[in-house]
Amino acid sequence: MTPEAAFDQYSQSVYRFVYRMTRREDVAEDIAQETFLALVRSPERWNAARGSMKTYLLAIARNLVLKRYRDYRAEEQLEEEIGIVPDPRPSLEIGTAVAGAIAELPGLQQEAVILFEYEGVTLEELAQIVAADVGTVKSRLHRARVRLRKSLAPYRTGVKAHGTV
Amino acid sequence: MEPFEKDELTDRELDGMLAQWKAPSAPARLKAAVFGERRLPWWRRLWSGSIRVPLPVACALVALVAIVAVAMARAPRVVVRTVRVEVPVVQERIVYRDRPAVAEAAWRPVRELRPRIIRGSNAQ
Numbered sequence: 502m503t504p505e506a507a508f509d510q511y512s513q514s515v516y517r518f519v520y521r522m523t524r525r526e527d528v529a530e531d532i533a534q535e536t537f538l539a540l541v542r543s544p545e546r547w548n549a550a551r552g553s554m555k556t557y558l559l560a561i562a563r564n565l566v567l568k569r570y571r572d573y574r575a576e577e578q579l580e581e582e583i584g585i586v587p588d589p590r591p592s593l594e595i596g597t598a599v600a601g602a603i604a605e606l607p608g609l610q611q612e613a614v615i616l617f618e619y620e621g622v623t624l625e626e627l628a629q630i631v632a633a634d635v636g637t638v639k640s641r642l643h644r645a646r647v648r649l650r651k652s653l654a655p656y657r658t659g660v661k662a663h664g665t666v
Numbered sequence: 667m668e669p670f671e672k673d674e675l676t677d678r679e680l681d682g683m684l685a686q687w688k689a690p691s692a693p694a695r696l697k698a699a700v701f702g703e704r705r706l707p708w709w710r711r712l713w714s715g716s717i718r719v720p721l722p723v724a725c726a727l728v729a730l731v732a733i734v735a736v737a738m739a740r741a742p743r744v745v746v747r748t749v750r751v752e753v754p755v756v757q758e759r760i761v762y763r764d765r766p767a768v769a770e771a772a773w774r775p776v777r778e779l780r781p782r783i784i785r786g787s788n789a790q
Binding site: 504505508512513515516517520521526529530533534537538541594595596597598599600603614618619646649650651653654655656657 | 673674675676677679680681683684686687688689690691692693696697699700701
C-alpha cells in the first residue's frame with residue numbers, strides 16, 4: 502500500500518482518534534500530519550506481517566499523543582485514577598458531556614474506549630496499537646465502560662427524549 | 667443522597683450516548699501538508715524546502731560561527747607588500763670560433779709511441 506493510498510483510507514481515522522484524545526483540532530492536525538510524514542519518510546518500516554496499516558498508523562499517532570502528554574503533563578497522570586465529577590448541567594449537550602466523561606478517564610482507558618468504540622478496532626488490533634495483551638485492554642475497556650455508565654447516567658433522560666438534556 | 671447517584675446506564679444506553687460525541691473531519695489541507703512538497707520538482711523543493719535541526723546542534727553551530735568570527739577579528743592583520751629588488755646577474759656569452767678542419771688521417775693511431783719527459787719548474 503502506498504503512503505498516499507494509506508492516507509486516503511485512514512487519515513480520517515487517525516485525525517479523529519487524535520482529536521478525541523486531545524480534544525484540540527490544531528493538535529489533531531499536527532499529529533495526523535506527523536503520523537503520515539513518518540510513513541512517507543520510511544514506508545519500509547511497516548511490516549504487513551506484524552499488523553495492518555491502520556493499526557500501524559494508529560500506533561504512531563498514539564505514540565505522538567503520549568509524547569505530547571509527556572511534554573505537557575506528568576507521565577504518571579496517564580495511570581492515575583482521576584475521581585469522576587459528573588457535571589449534570591441541564592443545558593449541556595450530550596456530546597460534550599460524553600467528551601467530558603471520557604476526558605475524566607485515565608489515559609489508558611481513554612485510548613481504549615476511543616479506539617474500540619469510535620474507530621472500530623478489534624480487541625487484537627487494540628492490543629497491538631497500545632502494545633499490551635488482549636486481556637489487559639479488555640480489562641481497561643471494561644473498567645472504562647463501568648465508569649462511563651455511572652458518570653453519564655444523569656444524562657439518560659435526555660437521550661431517550663430528544664438527544665439533549 | 668442524590669437521586670441518580672446509584673444509577674447506571676445499560677450497555678445499550680451507553681452505546682447510544684457515546685455515539686453522540688462527533689469528531690470533526692480532517693481538513694483538506696492535511697493532504698497537501700503531507701504530500702504537497704513531494705510533488706514539486708527537486709529544484710523547486712530546494713527553494714521552498716526546510717530541514718529540522720535539533721536545538722543543541724543549532725546552538726552549537728551558532729556558537730562556532732561566533733567564535734570563528736571573533737577569532738578572525740582579533741587576529742593580527744598580515745599585510746602582503748610587493749617590493750622590487752635589483753639582483754645582479756652575471757651574463758655569459760658563448761662564442762663560437764671557426765677552427766680548421768682536421769684531416770681524417772691525423773686521427774690514425776701511431777705505430778710507435780715515444781714518450782718524452784719534460785721537466786718543468788714545478789717538478790722541483
